[in-house]
Amino acid sequence: MDLMLPAPQDPHPAPQVAVVVIGYDDASHVADAVRSALRQGPAVGEVIAVDDCSTDGSAELLERLAEHDARLRVVRRSENSGGCGTPRNTGIDAVTLPYVMFLDSDDVLPTGAVDALLRAAVAADAQVASGLCVRRELPSGREQPWQPTLYAAPAVLARPADRPRLVDDTLCVNKLYRTSFLREHNIRFPEGRFLYEDFVFTARVLAAAPRVALVPDRVYTWNVRRSADRLSLSLDRDGIDNWHARTRACAQAHEILLSAGQKVLARAARVKFLDHELRMYLRELHLRSPEYRRAWWEHTRAFLGHYEAADWEPNPAAPGRLIGRVVMACPEPAELPRLRELAARPARLLPPYARAFDGTPIWSAALPQVSLAPLLTRPASGLPVAVDAELLVRMRTSRLRLRLHELYGRVAEAGPLAVTVEWRFRPTGRTARRVTIPFVPTGADLWTAETPVDLTALGAGVWDLWLTLHFKDGTSREATAHARRDSPQLRRRALPDPHHLLLLAHPYATHSGALALRVATGPLGAARVAKGRLQRILR
Known part of the structure; x- marks a missing residue:
């Protein structure tokens, strides 16, 4: 039997991909973005940095970087566009390679991102290849995948209508596009100050019915800096x-x-x-x-x-x-x-x-x-069930009390059996403690459960309460608990602690009304809490 040896790898593959990096007055981050694109390897033949008329030295910084890598080209706009669409269009016009992708100045491309997308696009002869984007909250570092179910497994779609949920991923940055496809269909971003320009661009891409390759690889890191002096256009939702x-x-x-x-x-x-x-x-x-x-x-x-x-x-x-x-x-x-x-x-x-x-x-x-x-x-697993929660902070043993409400007979029909209680550390999602406790019927329309909470074992930080409801019919439902605003327990309490001398515990309701817990330990932790509260009062 003849054995087919794999074709030798070209040690100097032809560059295929251009990365368009856009930025405005972002000198503190744009170099990291550009370097992350250049580090993608030989597949990236050009990085086109479009500076939207910055005033903070960003363009000069980019020019200095370009002196050390011929793949970097800096395009300086003479007038600020007011948005993200125009500089991206400028970048598209400057591309000379078969494929293009986009990168914002405050984000980065993970190692191997371009190779994963290019490999999928070429293998599937796809005009668009798309992968997983991860939102990273800074400074906490907490990460959350964006539309993860779309990227659970590799897939090739003959046309977008084969998977309508593609419309849920409106981002333009976690995708690789065939340059000729964009130009043939005149697919461009809205010009000027147009917020959510990627919604329109993505719709134009899908409307052209490209062949699409999906990969489960992480291909983009979206850095979200909510404490920044100037929020990104899409995050500034106050007005x-x-x-x-x-x-x-x-x-x-x-x-x-x-x-x-x-x-x-x-x-x-x-x-x-x-x-x-x-x-x-x-x-x-x-x-x-x-x-x-x-x-x-x-x-x-x-x-x-x-x-x-x-x-x-x-x-x-x-x-x-x-x-x-x-x-x-x-x-x-x-x-x-x-x-x-x-x-x-x-x-x-x-x-x-x-x-x-x-x-x-x-x-x-x-x-x-x-x-x-x-x-x-x-289905019971999809019911919007309501669970009330109270955290009773006590000197010795704090206790969590839960109340599950009936919902038009559907909860009783499923048969509440037990609830798994988890405290998740918000910055990382790590579970510190997990316990499963039985539900006890309390009247015709209510089921209750109660468990002790060791605040010292949790430690300092912000903790979110997550529940998994288990039913006798074999189904389960993940849920969060409603923080009852009429509860006197939603207040900060100081407790003596054998390990830290002092512990501050503050059960509170999140923006969505769920119960969460903020813990500060030791005199220094208490001082930071007091300082933060004073600063909020003086604002």
């Missing part, structure tokens, strides 16, 4: 103009897909808005002024008014659909605390659980037109 910009980008993306005959993707884009944008902004709505809330509510109702009946149909019990229907049913902001809980991830639908005269589940007596009947057929 109502940001919401206007976001809905405008979503509307344009939908229109692009619809006009191209991509009806499946266009509908998926509208579903994505309900499940992602609507829930994200509603979780923060209670933090805004009454004027903002009224403007947000009015604009959202107008936006959702363009939805067709079929846009509401897929999975009608999904939290985003229910939230949208409540917003459309109320001319003024209403039900915000309950909506915030439903917008949480995982969703929580708090009582009361109203019914119409015929027994049909409804949102409330005031909104009988918002039916909750789809909950009657939703």
Whole structure:
């Protein structure tokens, strides 16, 4: 039998990929971004750094870097564009290689990212290759994968409509594009100050029906610096103009897909808005002024008014659909605390659980037109169950008390059996303690569970409470617990501690209403807490 030897590897492969790095007044980070692109290896033949008329010396820094690597080319714009689209278009025009990808000045490419994407694109003869992006919160270093289910396994799609959830990944930076594909279809970013320009660009890419290769490799690290003096355009959500910009980008993306005959993707884009944008902004709505809330509510109702009946149909019990229907049913902001809980991830639908005269589940007596009947057929593992939690901080042994609520008979039908309690360290997601305890029926519509909590063993930091509910029918449901705002336990307490002399424990409600715990240990930890509180008061 003849043995086929593998073809020898070319020690000097031809460069295939251009990386376009854009930046404005980001001298403290842009060098790291550029170096991460240059370190990708010989596949990267050019790194095009487009400086959007910086005033902090960024362009000069890039020029000095270019003196040490001929692959780096610096393009200096003479006028600031006000956004990210124009400098990326400038970069596309300057590319001379078969493939291109994009990198922002405050992010980095992980080692091997370009090779993974290029290998997939070439093997599949794909115009687009896409991989996993990871959001890294700084300075904590906490990492969270972006749309991980899309990248759970390698895949090749003959066209995007074969996997409509591609519309959920609106990022342009975790993808490799065939340069000729972008040019042939005149796919470009919106010019000037256009927030969420990648929504529109990605829609134009999908509308052109490329062959797509997906890889599970980590190909992009998105650094999120919320404590920065100047937030990125997309993260600065305090003003109502940001919401206007976001809905405008979503509307344009939908229109692009619809006009191209991509009806499946266009509908998926509208579903994505309900499940992602609507829930994200509603979780923060209670933090805004009454004027903002009224403007947000009015604009959202107008936006959702363009939805067709079929846009509401897929999975009608999904939290985003229910939230949208409540917003459309109320001319003024209403039900915000309950909506915030439903917008949480995982969703929580708090009582009361109203019914119409015929027994049909409804949102409330005031909104009988918002039916909750789809909950009657939703799997128990997907129900927006509500669990209340109280952490009783005590001198000796603190205790966590949980109360699981009935939901139109579905919880009793599944049969609550036990709950696994986890305290996860927020910066890393590490679980410090996991314990499974039984549920005890308490009346017809309530199940309770209680467990001790060793605050000293947890240690200093911020801890999130996560639950896994186990049912007798064999199903389970991951959940977070609602922090009861009427509880006197949501306050800071100082306790003597044998290991640290002093321990400060502060159970509190997160923006989405979930119970979390902040712990400070020792005199120095207590002093830092006091200093931070004083600074917030003086602001």
